[in-house]
Amino acid sequence: MDTCTFDVVVIGAGPAGSRAASRIAGAGRRVLLLEKRERIGFPVRCAEAVGPREDVERYLTLDDSLVSSPIHGVLVASPGGERFESQMRDIGFIIDRELFDRRLAEAAGRNGAEVRTGHQAVRLLTGNGRIHGVTVRECNSGAEYDVRSSVVVGADGIEALSPRWAGLKHSFRPDEIFSCAQKLVSGLDIPRPFMEFHLGERFAPGGYAWVFPKGGDRANVGVGVNPSRARGKTAVDYLEEFISHRCPGGTRHRLIGGGCSVARGLPTLATDGYVVVGEAGHQNNPFSGGGIINALEGADMAAETITAALDSGDVSKRSLDAYSRSWKKAVGRTNDTFYRAARIFYSLPDGEMDGLIRKLIRTPGIVHSKGVNPSRMVLAIMMHRPSLVFKLFGSLFPSRR
Numbered sequence: 001m002d003t004c005t006f007d008v009v010v011i012g013a014g015p016a017g018s019r020a021a022s023r024i025a026g027a028g029r030r031v032l033l034l035e036k037r038e039r040i041g042f043p044v045r046c047a048e049a050v051g052p053r054e055d056v057e058r059y060l061t062l063d064d065s066l067v068s069s070p071i072h073g074v075l076v077a078s079p080g081g082e083r084f085e086s087q088m089r090d091i092g093f094i095i096d097r098e099l100f101d102r103r104l105a106e107a108a109g110r111n112g113a114e115v116r117t118g119h120q121a122v123r124l125l126t127g128n129g130r131i132h133g134v135t136v137r138e139c140n141s142g143a144e145y146d147v148r149s150s151v152v153v154g155a156d157g158i159e160a161l162s163p164r165w166a167g168l169k170h171s172f173r174p175d176e177i178f179s180c181a182q183k184l185v186s187g188l189d190i191p192r193p194f195m196e197f198h199l200g201e202r203f204a205p206g207g208y209a210w211v212f213p214k215g216g217d218r219a220n221v222g223v224g225v226n227p228s229r230a231r232g233k234t235a236v237d238y239l240e241e242f243i244s245h246r247c248p249g250g251t252r253h254r255l256i257g258g259g260c261s262v263a264r265g266l267p268t269l270a271t272d273g274y275v276v277v278g279e280a281g282h283q284n285n286p287f288s289g290g291g292i293i294n295a296l297e298g299a300d301m302a303a304e305t306i307t308a309a310l311d312s313g314d315v316s317k318r319s320l321d322a323y324s325r326s327w328k329k330a331v332g333r334t335n336d337t338f339y340r341a342a343r344i345f346y347s348l349p350d351g352e353m354d355g356l357i358r359k360l361i362r363t364p365g366i367v368h369s370k371g372v373n374p375s376r377m378v379l380a381i382m383m384h385r386p387s388l389v390f391k392l393f394g395s396l397f398p399s400r401r
Contacts, residue, residue, distance in 0.1 A: 004145075006032045006114075007310055009134050010153040011121045011162050013040050016278025016295035017155030018104035019059060023303035025113040029310060032147060033105065033113045036120035036139060041101030045258040047182060047220050049195060049212050050292045051092020059296045060103055068094040069193050069215040078357045079200025079350035086361075092195070094212050094220070095292075124152060124165045130272035130316070131166060150315050151306050152274045155299070158259050160280030166271050169282075174228045176263035178207050178289065181235035182222030185243060185250040190219060196246075199353060203242040205229040206346050211246060221247060224260055224289060226346065260289040264339045265332050269302075270320035277302045283331070287338040287345075294331060301326045341377050 010021045013035035021033040050056055051071060071094065073087040109115050118139045125133035125146060133148040154162035158177070163169045196211035203209045206226025213219045223238045230238070235257065243252065265282050269275055277283065283298045284291025305323035309315045348356065363380045 005148045006030045009149040012155035016299045019299035021113040022108035026111040027307045031113040033115045035117045038118045041098035046097045048097045069213045073194040075196045077198040080354040084361045131274040154276040163276040166274045178224040178260045179235040180224045181239040181257045184253040185221045186218045209242045262286045269324040287342040
């Protein structure tokens with residue numbers, strides 16, 4: 001395949017990449033959307049919880065085929081076994097993630113983006129002090145070709161290499177990425193569609209285990225574990241122990257595994273001719289690991305900035321950094337607060353976590369219809385145990401290998 005030219009190349013057809021491609025193509029620009037897998041959205045490496053519904057429908061109209069189950073409440077099980085429940089109707093829902101990703105990519109195609117599956121970006125093209133395209137490998141044949149563009153969008157997810165190639169990020173520290181494993185389990189008694197979060201060293205050291213109902217008698221059951229605290233066990237080991245405890249009569253189906261970023265946000269999301277979006281840019285929530293809505297919101301901000309930059313003929317870092325500022329103002333500062341809360345909360349021994357959970361549950365305004373208020377959470381943590389302020393400052397200046 002000969003060298004080709006587009007206004008924008010997007011690496012990765014997850015929610016962030018497909019949404020950015022759709023918006024930019026919809027503004028009349030030539031866009032190439034690359035996905036290294038032949039099948040968009042597969043394999044699913046996601047617990048599939050998202051919401052509220054009105055937030056998602058800002059980006060994609062939902063029908064019944066996309067919604068596996070509504071979520072009407074939250075259950076938190078403390079390390080000591082206490083259970084705290086809160087009913088919150090329509091707080092979110094469980095989505096069919098493969099179909100959701102495919103619909104977003106189809107929307108990009110309808111808006112004029114060219115979608116190529118089985119095509120992987122293997123390096124950035126650089127010259128004259130800026131990025132001006134990518135080298136692509138056709139995965140089946142191994143053939144490589146260059147694609148020139150004014151802007152490259154890195155949306156290559158948790159395994160992202162493009163922001164490293166662009167000089168925007170380093171490799172993760174061990175405590176910045178959690179090891180996750182999940183199985184679909186059927187044959188469960190699920191009286192109410194509540195999301196369950198189970199905390200403590202027994203099942204998820206440094207993280208949490210979850211049960212997210214998929215409708216009927218099925219649920220996504222998983223664990224996210226801090227590898228540095230796993231005591232030589234894998235996430236799959238912890239998952240099997242958790243399923244045996246929580247779902248002893250359940251039938252185990254597909255196993256999925258992967259990583260989840262719990263790192264602090266990047267200082268900047270742009271450089272000359274390049275921007276990064278979604279989990280590749282640390283835009284997911286570092287407390288819960290969730291990132292679908294954040295990815296879509298970041299994609300819209302990036303698309304708006306890129307379209308304006310192309311119109312002005314200036315795709316320098318100075319121009320594209322308007323996206324970094326928009327993200328920081330709208331979501332980034334909140335994510336920074338979640339990061340500080342997570343560094344403290346998940347580092348606590350089980351006994352301290354038990355007491356803190358009781359405090360958080362009783363504190364008004366922490367949990368609401370849109371999720372968790374991070375500032376109130378951090379304040380409650382400090383009031384519960386003032387000495388934790390030293391851990392807070394330690395979380396702001398972690399050492400890097």
